[in-house]
Amino acid sequence: MDIQFKQLEKWFGQLQALKPLSMTVQSGEFVSLVGPSGCGKTTLLRMIAGLEEPASGAIHFGGTAVYDNSRKVNLPPQKRKIGMVFQDFALWPHMTVFENVAYGLKAAGRNKEVQEKVSEALDNVQLGSFQERYPHQLSGGQQQRVAIARAVATDPDIMLLDEPLSALDASLRDEMRILLQSLVKKLNMTAVYVTHDQSEAMAMSDRVVVMNDGKVQQTGTPEEIYQRPVNEVVASFIGKGALIQGLVTEVEDVPMLKVNADVQIPLSTSKTKGLEPHDWVHAIIRPEQVSLDTAPAEAGIRAAVETVSFLGERYEVSLTLDGSDERLFAYTPERTVPGQEVSVTVRSTIHLIQHKGGVSREETA
Ligand SMILES: Nc1ncnc2c1ncn2[C@@H]1O[C@H](COP(=O)(O)OP(=O)(O)OP(=O)(O)O)[C@@H](O)[C@H]1O
Numbered sequence: 435m436d437i438q439f440k441q442l443e444k445w446f447g448q449l450q451a452l453k454p455l456s457m458t459v460q461s462g463e464f465v466s467l468v469g470p471s472g473c474g475k476t477t478l479l480r481m482i483a484g485l486e487e488p489a490s491g492a493i494h495f496g497g498t499a500v501y502d503n504s505r506k507v508n509l510p511p512q513k514r515k516i517g518m519v520f521q522d523f524a525l526w527p528h529m530t531v532f533e534n535v536a537y538g539l540k541a542a543g544r545n546k547e548v549q550e551k552v553s554e555a556l557d558n559v560q561l562g563s564f565q566e567r568y569p570h571q572l573s574g575g576q577q578q579r580v581a582i583a584r585a586v587a588t589d590p591d592i593m594l595l596d597e598p599l600s601a602l603d604a605s606l607r608d609e610m611r612i613l614l615q616s617l618v619k620k621l622n623m624t625a626v627y628v629t630h631d632q633s634e635a636m637a638m639s640d641r642v643v644v645m646n647d648g649k650v651q652q653t654g655t656p657e658e659i660y661q662r663p664v665n666e667v668v669a670s671f672i673g674k675g676a677l678i679q680g681l682v683t684e685v686e687d688v689p690m691l692k693v694n695a696d697v698q699i700p701l702s703t704s705k706t707k708g709l710e711p712h713d714w715v716h717a718i719i720r721p722e723q724v725s726l727d728t729a730p731a732e733a734g735i736r737a738a739v740e741t742v743s744f745l746g747e748r749y750e751v752s753l754t755l756d757g758s759d760e761r762l763f764a765y766t767p768e769r770t771v772p773g774q775e776v777s778v779t780v781r782s783t784i785h786l787i788q789h790k791g792g793v794s795r796e797e798t799a
């Protein structure tokens with residue numbers, strides 16, 4: 435079932451928590467809302483659920499209005515047929531696992547199905563043998579699985595999740611991420627997933643919606659958002675990378691990004707159409723596009739190692755460029771030492787954002 439927003443807007447007093455938003459989440463799609471704290475993610479999710487009333491606009495599920503300001507339609511949450519999972523699990527402490535999962539079915543008067551649906555939902559989260567336990571007798575991960583079972587037990591078409599994994603430790607989070615992802619697809623649900631963790635959003639989603647300050651900055655596949663961010667906000671929030679400022683210039687017919695007198699990064703001629711010498715641009719350079727030579731070479735950009743972080747399979751290095759405040763990130767197979775002089779080559783695509791107008795295009799260095 436698809437979800438359609440039409441000019442949806444929300445104010446809290448003087449604060450515009452959501453600027454007018456129009457978009458469609460396709461049926462069966464897994465969409466993440468990401469952005470910094472306070473950008474409006476939870477507010478939007480609560481409006482879909484019917485827990486928060488918008489100021490204006492409309493929300494349609496599968497073509498039918500669940501909220502429409504102009505027609506005074508506003509269905510209460512229990513009539514919207516959605517499943518919800520929250521960060522804090524929100525299980526009822528005085529009820530067993532079975533009773534927690536059965537609650538929504540009983541409330542909907544589906545008493546005949548309770549036994550079968552609860553068993554099925556608990557099997558889906560591998561908790562079939564935990565029916566008689568109380569929440570305090572479960573680990574955090576198990577409690578969150580009960581919350582997921584409760585959300586899917588009523589067969590909702592739409593699943594709304596607000597940071598469901600953020601209370602769990604890192605290894606459990608990975609396990610639960612895979613469980614959630616596969617369950618939502620298996621049950622063919624349309625999912626809206628709120629997280630402030632951009633790597634989680636990119637790993638799980640068909641599409642990512644990047645929000646800032648109540649406004650949608652960009653909507654796209656994880657690849658589009660990562661490779662072609664439309665502005666600085668998206669570029670700095672999504673993925674690791676350095677935002678380098680410079681002037682477009684030409685050296686012997688080769689377009690360059692001039693960072694300062696010493697640092698110039700070549701741009702390929704084939705992809706610089708529309709860029710003029712003296713254009714002021716921001717380039718995004720991801721760590722995987724930077725190679726590093728510990729024996730300083732003539733051709734490379736001179737830089738110094740600033741910090742070194744061991745990531746298991748490789749090292750992540752931050753580098754300061756000679757004679758500039760700019761910083762780059764690179765991955766290396768071997769440990770380098772802070773202060774070490776190196777030479778840097780920017781290898782493949784970098785993405786450029788023009789300072790004015792927010793036009794973006796891809797560049798190859
Ligand atoms: N009931 C409320 N009354 C007044 N202001 C509110 C209310 N709920 C949220 N806000 C404000 O609306 C803005 C958006 O809040 P929201 O909870 O949607 O952010 P969020 O993106 O979910 O942030 P986080 O990542 O911290 O959960 C914030 O500035 C918040 O202070």
Ligand SMILES: [Mg+2]
Nearest residue numbers: 475476477628
């Ligand atoms: Mg929130």
